[in-house]
Amino acid sequence: MDLAPLLKELPPTIQTAIDKASLKEYGRDWTRYYEPNPSAIVFPKSTDDAQKIIQWARRHKIALVPSGGRTGLSGAAVAKNLEVVVSFEKMNRILSFDEVNQCVTVEPGVITEELQNFAKEKGLYFPVDFASRGSSQIGGNVATNAGGIKVIKYGLIRNWVTSLKVVTGSGDVLELNKSLVKNATGYDLRQLFIGSEGTLGLVTEVTLKLTQAPKPANLFLLGVANLDAVMKVFATFRKACDVTAFELFTEKALGHVLSAFSELNRPFETVAPVYLLVEVETVNDESVQTALSAFESGMNDGLILDGVVSQNETQSKNFWRFREDITEALSKYTPYKNDISVTIANVPEFMSEIDRVFQIEYPDLEIIWFGHIGDGNLHISILKPFDLEMPEFVKRCQKVDALLYSTIQKFGGSISAEHGVGLSKKPFLHFTRSSAEVQFMRQIKKIFDPDSILNPGKIFDLTPL
C-alpha cells in the first residue's frame, strides 16, 4: 500500500515523517531484538488530531503504534510490520495545575522527570520514579502502569491518575473520572486504559494527583549474607519503620557498576553476595533511633555483614547510583531481560528454585540479579557473551524463559512486573493470566477497538493460536 497519498488526507496540522532515519528511530523501543519497520510517523498536537488519526486509520484499516519515550523493554512500542507510529512528542505541555486539588493536567508527551521537577517547584512531589525518568513520557507510564523505586510506599502510577482523556479505537473521546476523588458511577473505565499498552485507545490528557514533599529519610546501604537474610532484614525494617525503598543488587551487579564508572568506589570493604538499599522515613528522633536499632539488630544477628547510612545528599546520590546505573553498566552486553514478580513472602523459595534452573541451563552465561525486592519484583539480566550471535543468544534465553515462567506460574507470580507484555512477553502471557482472562481481554479489545487498528499483535493475538 502506498501511504503517501493517504497521509495527505490528514489535516495539515498533523506533521508526518517518512525518512529512513525517523522510521528507524521511532519504530523501536529499548528492546533490541526487533527490526523497526514502520511506514510513517504522525505527530498529533491535540485530542482533535488524535481523533482524526483514528478515523483515518479506521477508514483505511491502517495499524497504529502509539509511541512515547520509547524506553519500553517489551517491544510494545515497536513497529515492525509497516504500522504508522503515533508519536506524542509534540503533545508535551503541562496544561494546568490546581493548587487546592494538588493535581496537574499534562499532555502525554511530558517527560517523567519534567513532571517531577514541576511538582518540586510547587512544593509537592510526584512519586512515580525510575531510572529512565529522563526519557520516558507520562503517556507511556500510564500505558504500562509504571512502577519503579518508590512503589513500596507510594504504589504504581495507577494510584495517581485522577483523570484520563482518551480517544478509543472506535474514535470516541472519553473524559474518564474528571479528577474526582470519589465517583461511584459504574465501571471505572479509566482503569482499563492504565496498563493497556496502547491497545484500547490513545491517551491525550492525563491528570495526576501530587503529594506532599517526602519526609526526611535515612538511606542504608547494607551487605547481607544470603536471600533468607534479605527477607529477615525486610521484615525487621518494615515492621519498625516507614520503608520508602527496599532495593536489591548482587555483588556481580556492583562489580559491573564499579568497572563501568571509575568515579565510584566500593561503599565498604566487606564483599557481600547481596546488597540492599533501604530508605526509611525518619520524621523524629524516635524514628531515627528505631531505624538504627533495626540496622544494629541485623548486624548483631549476623544477617547484615556490613553497612553504612548515608550522611548527606551527595552520598545518598552515590548509593542510588550503585543500583540505578546497573542498566547502563550492563548495556554493552546487550542483556536479555526478565522482569518478574512473586508475592514478597515467596521471594526466597522462588529465587532458590530459579537459581537451580539457571545453574543447569546457563552454566556458561553471566546472570545479574537486581530489583525492587520490597515489591517482590526482580530484574534478571542475562549477559550476551561477545562471541555469541544475537539470534542464537535470544533463542537460548527464550528456551530458559519457559522454565523460568513455569516456576513463576507455580508460585502464582507475574511474567512481567512492570515492563508490560508487548511483543516479547506475549507468548508467555498464559503463565500469569488464565485462558478465560485472556479471552475476556480479547473481547474488551474488540469493544474499544473494533477494527483492531491500535497496536495489533501486542499483549495477545486476537485469535488464539
Add this chain to the structure above:
Amino acid sequence: MDLAPLLKELPPTIQTAIDKASLKEYGRDWTRYYEPNPSAIVFPKSTDDAQKIIQWARRHKIALVPSGGRTGLSGAAVAKNLEVVVSFEKMNRILSFDEVNQCVTVEPGVITEELQNFAKEKGLYFPVDFASRGSSQIGGNVATNAGGIKVIKYGLIRNWVTSLKVVTGSGDVLELNKSLVKNATGYDLRQLFIGSEGTLGLVTEVTLKLTQAPKPANLFLLGVANLDAVMKVFATFRKACDVTAFELFTEKALGHVLSAFSELNRPFETVAPVYLLVEVETVNDESVQTALSAFESGMNDGLILDGVVSQNETQSKNFWRFREDITEALSKYTPYKNDISVTIANVPEFMSEIDRVFQIEYPDLEIIWFGHIGDGNLHISILKPFDLEMPEFVKRCQKVDALLYSTIQKFGGSISAEHGVGLSKKPFLHFTRSSAEVQFMRQIKKIFDPDSILNPGKIFDLTPL
C-alpha cells in the same frame, strides 16, 4: 414461574429460604423507597457453590441479586422483581493472613469492623472506615468501591484490594492479580469488578493489603464562618499538615444530633453555621506545633470562630459522634439522600449554587448538609415532614434531583460519590457519564454476563430508553 422445584436442583450444601420474613429482610437495603419482592434467597458457602448458582441461573434464566450487609443507599441490593437473592452471610471467614505481605484474605461476608479489629490485633490497620462499619460486608464494600472518612489520606478500597476471586456471570472463575504488588500483564480486570455493584460477577474471595497502625493524631473541632472559610481552612491545614480526615457538618445537623443523643453536649458555646472535624497526624513536636499554628492563624484571620482540640481518646470519640451519628439522628425523618462530589476547588461555588436552587425549590423542607468535604464529597439529606406521604415526598425530591444534577454536570461532578448507582441513581447516570461511556459499560456487561442474570436493571439498562 414456580421456583420451588428449581431450587431443588441446587446442591444440598446451598441453603435456601423462601419464607416471607426472609424475603422481606433480604430483599432490601437501607433505602426505603422500594418494596422488596424476591422469590428466594440462596446462601453459598464456597466459590464452588457460587459457580453452581450461576450455572443454575443461566440454565433457567433466573435473575440474581448479590447481597452483602445491605447497608447500601442506592438500591443496588434491592430485589423487587422476583429475583433470587444471593446472600454471602455464610461466607464470612477470614481465610488467611500473610505477615510478610501484610495481606489478609477474606470471604465476602466478613463484616468491615471485624476486619478492622483483626488488623488491629495484628498490629496493623485496615483504613477503609465509615459509619456502617458494624453491618456492611467486605464484598459489598468492593462492589461499591467503598470510601468513607479516611479517604483523604488512604484512598478508596480500590487501593487496598490486591486480589479478587470472582465467578463471572458466564460462570468462569477468575483469580485476579493473586496478591502481586506489580503485575503488568494486560488489562487489570480486577478493577472492573471493584465498583460494579454485582452486575459482572460474584466476588467470592478478597485479599486486602493492610498498613501500619495510624500515627498519633490531633483532632480539631472547629466552628467556621462560611463556605469560603471552610476551603481556606482546608488549604491552610493541607499545606502544613498530614490531614487524615476533613469532615463538615452544619449547625442544623449538630442540632439534630444533640437532640437525639442527650448525653452529648455542645463542644463550645459559639454557634457557628458550619463545623469541621479536622484530624492531622502529629508525629513530632514540630508537627504538633504546625497544626496548632494552622489553627491559630485561622482564628486570627476570623475564618475559625471557635474551636477545640481533643485532649484524649474519649473526647475524640465524642467529637466523631457529632459527625457519625447524624444519619441515626435523622433516621426518624426518613430522609431523601443525595451523595455527590465535585473537585475540591469547586466546592464553594458549587454549594452556593445548589443552595440557591434549594431555597427556591424546597422553601418548606429542611435540608441537612454534611460530608467528607476534604474529598469534595457532600451528603445532602432532605427531611420528610411527618405529614407528607412518602410517594409524594420522593416525587418532589426527584424533581429537584434533576436541577441538582444539572448543576453537578456543569461542575463536572459525580451524582454518586460513594453510594453507587443501583436503582435510585440510574435515571441520572448520564449527568456524570457520557452516553459513549454508558454504551461501553453495556458492552462490558454483555461480555461478563451474557445472559444478564446478574443484578439486571442496576446501574444502567441494557438497552437505552
